[in-house]
Amino acid sequence: MTEEADFSEQITDGKNKSNVRCQFCNCLMLKAQEGTYNQEExxxxxxxxxxxxxxxxxxxxxxxxxxxxxxxxxxxxxxFSNTVDGRKFLVCADCERGPVGYHDLSTRHCYLALKRVVHKDT
Structure with a gap:
C-alpha cells in the first residue's frame, strides 16, 4: 500500500490551486483551476x-x-502512451516520462495523478 499524502494545500474549491507541471522537465501540463479533484483508487x-x-x-x-x-x-x-485494459497512459509530451495518469477510453476522461506531478506556477 502506498503512503498517504496530504494534497489539501493544492486544492481550492475542488480545483487545482496552481499550475501542474512535469516533475522531471518542468513542462506545463495543466493550468491552474482546470482540473477537478477526484479520489478513486x-x-x-x-x-x-x-x-x-x-x-x-x-x-x-x-x-x-x-x-x-x-x-x-x-x-x-x-x-498518450500504451493502451491497457481500456486505458491509455498519460506521459509528459516533452520528456515522455510517465505514466503520470491515465485516459479512460470509455468515458474519455483523463486522470492526472497528484503524486506524479509537481504543483507550481513558475
Missing amino acids: VDVPLMTQKQDRTADSLNSEPLKDFWLVKDMMTFENIG
Whole structure:
C-alpha cells in the first residue's frame, strides 16, 4: 500500500490551486483551476519498471488522488502512451516520462495523478 499524502494545500474549491507541471522537465501540463479533484483508487504502472518484466506483468502501485480533466484538449502539454485494459497512459509530451495518469477510453476522461506531478506556477 502506498503512503498517504496530504494534497489539501493544492486544492481550492475542488480545483487545482496552481499550475501542474512535469516533475522531471518542468513542462506545463495543466493550468491552474482546470482540473477537478477526484479520489478513486486505481492501479497505475510505476514510472520505473524492472528490466525482467514482460508486457503482461507491469509493476504498478495504487494511486487515489487525481485531477479529473473531462476534455483532453484542456491540457497544455500531455502525451498518450500504451493502451491497457481500456486505458491509455498519460506521459509528459516533452520528456515522455510517465505514466503520470491515465485516459479512460470509455468515458474519455483523463486522470492526472497528484503524486506524479509537481504543483507550481513558475
